[in-house]
Amino acid sequence: MTAPELTAADWIARAATITPSDELFIDGRSRPAASGRTFADIAGRDGSLIAQVAEGDAADVDGAVTAARRAFDDGRWSNRKPAERKRVLLRLADLIRDHVDELALLESLDAGKPIRDTLAVDVPSAATTFQWYAETIDKVYGEVGPTGPDALSLVTREPIGVVAAIVPWNYPLIISAWKLGAALSTGNAVVLKPASQTPLSAIRLAELAVEAGLPAGVLNVVTGPGAVVGSALARHPGVDKVSFTGSTPVGLSLMRDIGETDVKAITLELGGKSPQVVLSDCGDLEAAASAIGWGIFYNGGQTCNAGSRLIVHRSVRQELVERIAALGRELQPGEPLDPATRLGAMVDGSHLEKVLGYVRLGVGEGATVIAGGERVMAETGGFYVPPTILDGVDNGWRVAREEIFGPVLTVTEFEDEADALAIANDTHFGLAAGIWTRDVTKAHRMARAMRAGVVWVNTFDTADITVPFGGFKQSGFGRDKGLHALDGYTQLKTTWFDLTER
Ligand code: NAD
Helix, strand or coil, rough: CCCCCCCHHHHHHHHHHHHCCEEECCCCCECCCCCEEEEEEEEECCCCCEEEEEEECCCHHHHHHHHHHHHCCCCCCCCCCCHHHHHHHHHHHHHHHHHHHHHHHHHHHCCCHHHHHHHHHHHEEEEEEEEHHHHHCCCCCEEEEECCCCCEEEEEEEEECCCEEECCCCCCHHHHHHHHHHHHHCEEEEECCCCCCCHHHHHHHHHHHHHHHHCCCEEEEECCCCCHHHHHHHHCCCCCCCEECCCCCHHHHHHHHHHHHHHCCEEEEEECCCCCEEEECCCCCHHHHHHHHHHHHHHCCCCCCCEEEEEHHHHHHHHHHHHCCCCCHCCCCCCCCCCCCCCCCCCCCCHHHHHHHHHHHHHHHEEEEEEEEEEECHHHHCCCCCCEEEEEECCCCHHHHHCCCCEEEEEEEECCCCHHHHHHHCCCCCCEEECCCCCHHHHHHHHCCCCCEEEEECCCCCCCCCEEEECCCHHHECECCHHHHHHHHEEEEEEEEECCCC
């Protein structure tokens, strides 16, 4: 249950005594890795060890896929009445809400996220996702084809089978819920592979799912290195579908794994370098600065759709950038377990180095750092980067083309609208885009021309489980969220009946 009255000291005391589940979860029970090996799971907030987690490998993947295959093939889940499956997933949503403190703490420790966000956003949003997909189970109908009086043709949706869900570390619980909500509601069995930086909430989620009544084997979790576990899942003949969220290079590697082995479905939710285009008539600059600032600094910029490229008209540039910089200075990182903290840590030391390396690269390319740019709070042992703004960036530079995945905003100026659109679309990513203008015609025209899966107008990063999310171009294909996500976990079957008199 929620305990909003807990102080930073209370949360830190809880963190010191927590003993998270740290084993694989296969066929309804916890077990160590077949090899007996473990890996260190480190907290971004202070570099301390949270747990030694089971290091799965191809043998464990085989065990998990075999369990999932058996669970799918004998129909223990897929053949249950829709109303029964709905009850189980609704119970899981309730259990997630009942365990909000525990799950929020695991997520904050693993990912370095502020506890106020994991309590108020990550955990409740995961519960809402399961509830929403549970409620679709007995509301999605099949079709009867218009095939004439002599035939009856039924078009039914069937689960794909065994789904490998491979998820990243930036929103571990939320992204797992998107995939599991859609996959389980449609009757599939799943092997979930969390990122090695953030394995704990996935393991706990699988335990709660069994407590909610999900039959053994329907949801399995294998932790371990991505190149071993993720790749073994993609290559396993018992897996029918890979649903991946992560970086573009790993998405490409998974397509190679599948291409070299067999035919299976894949959806890819990949990286981004989303533009925020601010026109001269954007109106309330303070509101725009706040949304643009939060759109890059929230979660330490470790967000796939972060608005990381500000493309701003010359006439409003100075005032807007000053306001965003003021927000950045106010939003200094702090102890993630302090409920007052709005900006937490980078997920780990190597990611911190990557982000700072990009700041140095930007300076070398000619950018001016007008906020942040240096590591802070190093004395904690944690990995903190303050909001950083790189001004005077040319869209051809690497800092404007590659995903930094930190709280780093690049600023590029434009003179006319056509230039703005060309700069915004001049990227190999296509996940999201923002447009700021009071002119409704311009807004529609630009939104239509943006090559991105999500376009926000006069807002940024607003989200709801009812609408799909996913990218164009190198940001991937397929969609999470909304009813459209169900397409990725089902296949259509056409069944003909001959009605002619014989
Ligand atoms: P990542 O690609 O390094 O890892 C993602 C997952 O893949 C992890 O579970 C990892 O263990 C596994 N993996 C790593 N190497 C693998 C391999 N060779 N074969 C199979 N699996 C492998 O990504 P990350 O660093 O965890 O997350 C950040 C990335 O995720 C960013 O690029 C971000 O934009 C992207 N992301 C995209 C979305 C979206 O919806 N489009 C959402 C969140 C994050």
